Amino acid sequence: xxxxxxxxxxxxxxxxxxxxxxxxxxxxxxxxxxxxxxxxxxxxxxxxxxxxxxxxxxxxxxxxxxxxxxxxxxxxxxxxxxxxxxxxxxxxxxxxxxxxxxxxxxxxxxxx
Numbered sequence: 818x819x820x821x822x823x824x825x826x827x828x829x830x831x832x833x834x835x836x837x838x839x840x841x842x843x844x845x846x847x848x849x850x851x852x853x854x855x856x857x858x859x860x861x862x863x864x865x866x867x868x869x870x871x872x873x874x875x876x877x878x879x880x881x882x883x884x885x886x887x888x889x890x891x892x893x894x895x896x897x898x899x900x901x902x903x904x905x906x907x908x909x910x911x912x913x914x915x916x917x918x919x920x921x922x923x924x925x926x927x928x929x
Contacts, residue, residue, distance in 0.1 A: 818860075818861050818864040818869070818873065819869060819873070820844075820873060820874070820875040821872055821873065821874045821875065822874070822875055822877075823843060823874040823875060823876040823881070823884060824876075824877075824880070824881050824884065825881075825884065826883065826884060826887055828874070828884075829884065829887055829888065829891060832872075832874065832904055833891070833904065833907045835872065836904040836905050836906060836907055836908075837906060837907060839870070839871060839905075840871050840903050840904065840905045840910065840926070840927040841871070841872050841874065841903070841904040841905075842871055842872065842873040842874065842901065842902070842903055842904075842923070842927075843873075843874045843876060843888065843901070843902040843903075843904065844857065844860070844873060844874065844875055844876065844899065844900075844901050844918075845876045845878055845885055845888070845896075845897070845898055845899060845900040845901070845902070846875060846876065846877060846878060846898070846899055847878045847879060847898040847899065848877055848878075848879050848880075849879060850898060850899070852899065852915060853898055853899040856899045856915065856916070856918050857899065859918075859919070860901075860918060860919065860920070863919060863920040863921075864920060865920060868920065868923065868924075868927075871927055876888075878898055888902065892904065892908065892909035892912075893909065894909055894912045897914035897915070898914070899914060899915060899918060900912060900913070900914040900918075901913050901914070901918045901922075901923070903923065903926050903927060905927075910926060911926045
């Protein structure tokens with residue numbers, strides 16, 4: 818799994834542009850939350866090589882809350898943590914949080 822750190826607002830515009838070519842995944846993580854850490858660990862263990870063709874961004878919500886706020890505004894999703902967003906064609910195609918975050922939830926949305 819190749820996390821791409823999401824740390825500034827300009828990256829959000831890049832994600833939107835890149836989503837026109839292929840889905841972009843964003844994992845919003847609270848470094849202060851044990852549930853978020855557990856979900857992140859589970860996602861990393863479940864990750865399969867076929868999904869490596871899709872960029873997955875890691876957003877540390879504690880350090881970059883302003884980026885999380887922009888994501889909520891731009892994509893019309895309520896902030897949750899942990900949360901996974903799938904961005905396609907400039908829109909949030911899918912989002913889930915907490916125990917709903919898994920490879921089995923992602924695969925049907927973006928394909929194998």
